[in-house]
Amino acid sequence: MPHPNNLLSLRMSLRPDFLRLATSFTEESAKAFGLDPAAALKLTLACEEVFTYLCRTGRIDEMLTLEANDGGYYIGLKLLFNAYDFDPAAFNLTAALSLDDVGALDEMGLLIAARSVDRFHLAGNPRQGLELTLIKEKTYPERTEAETFRTGPLRNARFRAPDAEELKWFVRLVVAHYPKELYLPAFRFPGKILDMIHGGKYQAAVLTGDQGEVGGGLVWRWVGNKVVELFGPYLFQQPAEPQWAQGLLDDCLGRIAKTDAIGLIARYFTPELPLHYFESLGSVDYFPPGAAAQPWPIYYRYLREDLGCRVWAHPKIENFLRAEYARLAFAREIVLTRPEGEQRPARSVFAAHFNRDHHQVTLRPIWDGRDAAENLDRHLKALRAEHLTNIFFEIDLARSWQADLTPALLQNRFRPRLILPYGGKADVVVFQHEGI
DSSP, X not given: OOOGGGEEEEEEEOOGGGHHHHHHHHHHHHHHTTOOHHHHHHHHHHHHHHHHHHHHHSOTTOEXXXXXXXXXXXXXXXXXXXOTTOOGGGGSTTOOOOTTOTGGGGGHHHHHHHHHSSEEEEEEETTTEEEXXXXXXXXXXXXXXXXXXXXXXXXXXXXXXXXHHHHHHHHHHHHHHSOGGGSOGGGXXXXXXXXXXXXXXXXXXXXXXXXXXXXXXXXXEEETTTEEEEEEEEESSOOSOTHHHHHHHHHHHHHHTTTTXXXXXXXXXXXXXXXXXXXXXXXXXXXXTTSOOEEEEEEEEEOSOOOOEEEEEOHHHHHHHHHHHHHHTOOEEEEEOOOOSOOOOXXXXXXXXXXXXXXXXXXXXXXXXXXXXXXXXXXXXXXXXTTOOEEEEEEETTOHHHHTTHHHHHXXXXXXXXXXXXXXXXXXXXXXXOOO
């Protein structure tokens, strides 16, 4: 949730003559929060196109609320509205319009909006209210020059939160000492990592010596409201002794213990991770380009008692869930769901989250639709054309309509691989595509 001092809002009627008010609010808010003029203009263009679309499809004098917030390394523009004929299919990665189709031209604005921002979120439904969030990231210089770092065994080592310069030094050391598969792509942009930490969703710990040298570190972030995910630990030319990695992890655990976090997930970890701190959640297959599959284990640590929750499940995934919950000793109430003739939107929307350093993409459902199986097939064709060898799909079992996508996933050769406890509002099931 954005800090109240970093949130600006404007409420108005959906009327064409208020377009300039909406775009001025967006552009000036974005600039005030530090977005460069070119990026602010793209966010403003996205707002303009969505506003114009809503004026055509909404009802006269429906209310629209705009909320601009500073997320540290990005600016988010949230639009809250009722639009009874809103069709977000243009936000799909595979969306394309024909200039010969006059009806499709009405969606041109949404397609332009989708291509003008870095990410988006969509929640709610047209009759009860929608929340469309458009996200534009700030621009940072990449550290591309070759750097030589001198580091070695530390004296009087201690573990603590880094200051700004120590944090930037730490990520440069990570990039210099580790392959890109073992760190966040953002590590190549030290200023971005600093803003991610200041934004509050990420935190870090470093190992330092008595002369201020940085000998290692660890980064973690919140996933939802109940689980934390770690990256690392990273050590730079330190003696091969377990206390350094354990000390970093203990510092992380000590700070997380003061929060409401239930568990700690390790997906992107280094060989230095103390595995005896964790239990196995399972594994997926990692396909390096041109090489055979390698197992990619995922680990989890309980931080406090998990009282359980209710999850939705399609019958075709029920056996997998019951077996995994029994193996992991997770207390869950499984409620079966399936489409039973109720109305559904015609066209679905999936968001694609890329990690090209890992040759990986994760699809997440944003909007339900009767064309889910066909839409998923279109996405797979587009992703395979980009030579992405690791394709995943995640569904949040807090939402019954996402669980109902199971047949479409199985039809497109996705297989459930593991469960991320509270990876969303409830547990997240990770499917992996087997068609590589």
